[in-house]
Amino acid sequence: MSDNCVFCRIAAGELPTTLLHTSPNTVAFRDLNPQAPTHVLVIPKRHHTDVAALATADPALAGEVLATAATVAQAEGLGANGFRLIFNTGRYAGQEVFHVHAHVVGGAPLGPMLVR
Incomplete structure (x- = not known):
């Protein structure tokens, strides 16, 4: 856990949020600044800087993040x-x-995915 990381603190239960889904390794909660009618964030409980770092360090956990997103x-x-x-x-x-x-x-x- 990174002490100055807001998502680490959410995952640890130190910051209040309504969890929509929780598993041993992931949590999901609504984005505070939604960009669509449904906008949920899915994070691993362990700190990894970005998806590339996660995929390299722990491919199984990357798969769990995807499975949680689908759920x-x-x-x-x-x-x-x-x-x-x-x-x-x-x-x-x-x-x-x-x-x-x-x-x-x-x-x-x-x-469209990107505005040109």
């Missing part, structure tokens, strides 16, 4: 119409919190 999408009713799963990696990609997290977004048409 959350189904629980949120996104299965029928689809959802987007986003991992921002690095500053140029818009990563703001440097603890790997998946954005599960959906609930309405999301439009």
Whole structure:
């Protein structure tokens, strides 16, 4: 755990949030600044800076994050119409919190992936 990482503190139960899903290695909770009608963050409880670092250090945990994201999408009713799963990696990609997290977004048409 990183003492100054907000997601580590959420995973440890030190910061209040409503957990939508929890497993031994992952947690899911709503994004405080939602970009779609449904916007849930899925994080591993152990600190990894980004998805590339996670995939290298612990591929099995990376798989658990994906499985949790799929479970959350189904629980949120996104299965029928689809959802987007986003991992921002690095500053140029818009990563703001440097603890790997998946954005599960959906609930309405999301439009093109990138605006040109």
